[in-house]
Amino acid sequence: KAGVTQTPRYLIKTRGQQVTLSCSPISGHRSVSWYQQTPGQGLQFLFEYFSETQRNKGNFPGRFSGRQFSNSRSEMNVSTLELGDSALYLCASTNRRGQGAYGYTFGSGTRLTVV
Amino acid sequence: SQQGEEDPQALSIQEGENATMNCSYKTSINNLQWYRQNSGRGLVHLILIRSNEREKHSGRLRVTLDTSKKSSSLLITASRAADTASYFCATDFYTGANSKLTFGKGITLSVRP
Numbered sequence: 001k002a003g004v005t006q007t008p009r010y011l012i013k014t015r016g017q018q019v020t021l022s023c024s025p026i027s028g029h030r031s032v033s034w035y036q037q038t039p040g041q042g043l044q045f046l047f048e049y050f051s052e053t054q055r056n057k058g059n060f061p062g063r064f065s066g067r068q069f070s071n072s073r074s075e076m077n078v079s080t081l082e083l084g085d086s087a088l089y090l091c092a093s094t095n096r097r098g099q100g101a102y103g104y105t106f107g108s109g110t111r112l113t114v115v
Numbered sequence: 116s117q118q119g120e121e122d123p124q125a126l127s128i129q130e131g132e133n134a135t136m137n138c139s140y141k142t143s144i145n146n147l148q149w150y151r152q153n154s155g156r157g158l159v160h161l162i163l164i165r166s167n168e169r170e171k172h173s174g175r176l177r178v179t180l181d182t183s184k185k186s187s188s189l190l191i192t193a194s195r196a197a198d199t200a201s202y203f204c205a206t207d208f209y210t211g212a213n214s215k216l217t218f219g220k221g222i223t224l225s226v227r228p
Contacts, residue, residue, distance in 0.1 A: 090157060
């Protein structure tokens with residue numbers, strides 16, 4: 001079956017602009033999470049969505065937002081971009097519905113460069 | 116904030132040798148997972164161990180968990196050049212249906228042919 005698909009793979013934006021990243025989870029997976037990876041801070045949790053509802057949110061400013069559609073596809077948006085937002089943004093999906101231990105399947109990521 | 120701390124930060128071994136990577140964490144967990152990342156691409160899930168388990172095997176991988184010491188180790192036996200990658204431990208803690216992975220900073224493994 002198809003893996004987690006993230007688009008676009010690379011993106012260059014100017015400070016102050018906004019950007020939208022897309023993630024299509026594995027078919028049947030209803031939980032989608034987003035992570036930011038930078039050399040300095042490592043992998044940090046942004047938010048998690050399940051059935052179009054945000055269930056969990058990390059410690060990021062309000063410029064970072066996301067949503068999930070009825071088909072489980074998710075988008076994240078970053079407004080008023082700053083140089084420090086340059087990072088690899090990773091999306092992950094899992095089959096978890098409630099309690100229970102499940103691994104996550106990650107996409108290849110979107111490399112965002114802010115200039 | 117980082118939950119897991121991997122040790123060592125970098126490891127270089129010869130093909131065929133075993134690689135042992137350690138991870139320590141700070142708070143309660145439901146399970147601990149190990150992931151591999153090649154050259155800044157996506158993470159690949161390797162193995163998951165629940166908090167009530169002590170050891171688990173998957174192919175050439177062996178993971179242990181000591182919840183009293185809040186630590187885990189990942190052993191890769193008979194390493195191959197293709198194992199060269201960054202390895203991350205991630206703790207999973209959920210309340211109700213909310214969950215998130217908290218990652219360590221990673222270990223860079225180089226396997227020399």
